[in-house]
Amino acid sequence: MWRWIYDYEKEEKWLNEMAAKGLSLYSFFFGKYTFEETEPGKYIYQIELLENLPTSPDSVAYLRFLEDTGVVCVASVFRWVYLRKEAASGPFDLYTDIDSKIKRLSTMKNLWFTFVWLEFIIAAANLAMVMYGWIFIHQMAWLNLGCVVLLVVLGLLLLKLGLKPARKIKSLKREKLICE
């Protein structure tokens, strides 16, 4: 099944709804979801952003550790991994205290904001090229302007994605002043 979901929380929710119906994700590759038929609600899914690529020693150690606790990685795209656990063995929350939740959200925030900066820098460079007339051929100028618009739109979308964890971090930090 092909789908493109840019918000991982919505994606996670959708995967769990599918699993509840008896369709469990077992592979994913750039928008192509492959499901297997299982008993309804057999698995719970979580999507996690690793700090390193899944092939790095740190990530391998982490994924092996997760496997020991019954959590299996079914697919990965760059640093994102799709994890599942059998629902019968209890709830599936990777993070159960405020500190580790904040750490996880920061990793996400940093990822999105890095892209936001990149987009805006490239957009600004494009705009500069048009403004200073480096490119005299009109068609090329339009192409550049098109790029600018596209990059700004994409940048704003990424900004929206980045602001979500940023807001959550803020509220968690406030909570942390009185709770663990």
Add this chain to the structure above:
Amino acid sequence: MTLTLEKSPLTEAAYYILLSLYEPMHGYGIMQNVKVLSDDRVNLGPGTLYGAINTLLEKGWIISAGESDSRKKEYQITESGKKAVSYEIERLEELLANGKKITGVQK
């Protein structure tokens, strides 16, 4: 510096992990043990547990004690880890005593 670190309050997760590791245990064993110890109240998420284990290893409060038969990595508490636990117990006792004294709640 290490002394002040040993005396700073432990998180609930760190405290229960350290207690579990008076016997060598692997990750999943710790999760189960903490659940039993706390009468189902504390459920350690594997991500949280992994982070905590690495921090405790860095501090030298626990060490890697080889692999069990099932090839799972096992950990064990060290002397400085035990020291941290005993400071924590002292601290908790103080909290408890003051709480009881002021509120009159006895249990």
